[in-house]
Amino acid sequence: MNDNRLGSAVSPYLRQHAANPVDWREWGAEAFAEARERGVPVLVSIGYATCHWCHVMARESFSDPEVGELLRRDFVAVKVDREERPDVDASAMAAASAFTEQLGWPLTVFMTPDAQVFYAGTYYPPQPVGQHPSFRQVTAAVLDAWRDRRDEVDANATAIARAIRQGAEADAASAEAGRSDGSGPGLPSVDAIRRVVRDLERAEDAEYGGFAGAPKFPNAPLLEFLGDAAADGVDAAGGLLDRALGAIARSELTDADGGVFRYATRRDWSVPHYERMLYDNAGLLAVADPARARGIADFLRDTLRRTDGAFVAAQDSESTIDGRRVEGEWYRLPLDERARFDAPPLDDQVLTGWNGLAVRGLVLAGTRAGDEEMIGLARAAADAVIAAHLRDGHVAVRSSSGAGTSTAAPTIEDIGLFAEGLLELALVTGELAYATTARTLVDDGLSGVLEVDPVLAAAGTATGEQPQTALRSGTVALASAAALLAALTGEDDRRAAAGRLVAERARTGVDRPLGHADALGVALALQRPSREVVLVADDRSGPDVTAMLHTLRAVRRPGTITAVLTRAQAADWADAGFSLLEGRDALDGVAYVCHDRVCALPARSADDLVAQLG
Structure with a gap:
């Protein structure tokens, strides 16, 4: 039976x-x-x-x-x-x-x-x-x-x-010992991190772009590290990034509707493995240029988005064509012919962490391009996950689908990636609720509230989060979010905690960057002087504010955060303990450039802002 x-x-x-x-x-x-x-x-x-x-x-x-x-x-x-x-x-x-x-x-x-x-x-x-x-x-x-x-x-x-x-046990001990105050193994030096780019130059596929041979993966965390290194002044990093992104965009790995497949089976980026994952596309949003990001955002909106705004996990590699179950054939059809057949089915699972990654990617891409629709998509996804997966500000659900809510416990991926996405959303919308929820999640992650699966615990085989080449680490995202909060609140213990979280991963990444590049980017930011840029404007449509917003879109440097708020929002943030915003509600239409939270006189025009940014 x-x-x-x-x-x-x-x-x-x-x-x-x-x-x-x-x-x-x-x-x-x-x-x-x-x-x-x-x-x-x-x-x-x-x-x-x-x-x-x-x-x-x-x-x-x-x-x-x-x-x-x-x-x-x-x-x-x-x-x-x-x-x-x-x-x-x-x-x-x-x-x-x-x-x-x-x-x-x-x-x-x-x-x-x-x-x-x-x-x-x-x-x-x-x-x-x-x-x-x-x-x-x-x-x-x-x-x-x-x-x-x-x-x-x-x-x-x-x-x-x-x-x-x-x-x-060794990973846990390293995380505890890896301090940024010199009392134990700390972050790799800036010079060591910058030298990784030189190693990646040698590993580049000079003929087809990207790194290594077949199969070829997008590896969004590695590409984002190259973007961080380029912003930090490593000249070769920008070229490596542009060549890899260009190769991906021109290849069969990018579908006609803008979505990106999981990997290519051949060195020249051809013959894709056709499933399309939310995490690959969300990760690429963080580094793609505006035109490519727009295509990815369209794919997320038109294919992976549910009616409530949340994003499902993936689209299948297989579809049914003329009664046959086949891989990739639907994707090989011209766009105008696909409507004649059922599209490949969706993995309708909503994952907290993956949605956090999508929120972050949409915010970063939308901010660079001045694309309000991307910001709206990020906001809707965040709201949907908060409503369905959080309880009293804490992540209670990792996974849900049309069939219900999973009993699987949330992981560091859910807390870290969602916290980081919410903070980026808060900084661009000025919405305090996203920031306070992110603060709760970061505190949860730093306090070690996560459950260990009882079967793995009894067997002694729980590993903790393992490094990946395709998906930004929840541990690294938690560190990034903690560092952002430290800049906003002045609570340096969170910045120290961020260093402890990524120290071991970053040290390993100096020698093996393909699986640890996300940690290298955060480690680089933690060792650069903190710079905070705050634009306070009740009306964003005026020419001076519009010009300053345009200036801020180009601001990218490890260690820099940018916030855009109204005067009322700034007052609310200050009351909620985000001390960087104290006193920022007095003037309208001005920008503050601060270094380690010490701010220059308000900039009242784009020219003033550019001069202060140096």
């Missing part, structure tokens, strides 16, 4: 497998208790709703009744959505690295009933291909080891769990 329990899952990825002839369970203590009672291993299959090879493995193996019977008899089978439970995915990835360097999804992991990994891989075909075994061969080998070599299995599981635990 089929006992598949995914029909009521919140995750769209899990619901995609609800009709499989596999007794799938959701991740949780009950599944492992069942394995313990039956004395069988646990198969944990991890993927996400728009993953092409996850679809392939589902069709080839998990839809096969014989495979379903095998898994029902000899395993407890657990499905995990890596978007819903990134903590589980990070732990499984760390374990899988002991068996393969080719990490990705679907991730196929075998665990003991105590949730410790003893074997792992990725996609397995239904029949062996060359040296690549079939899924049935893998399960047969796993069962053989489980039944006949249990001591070896237990030893492997224990060793892998110990290595994960030691790595997590």
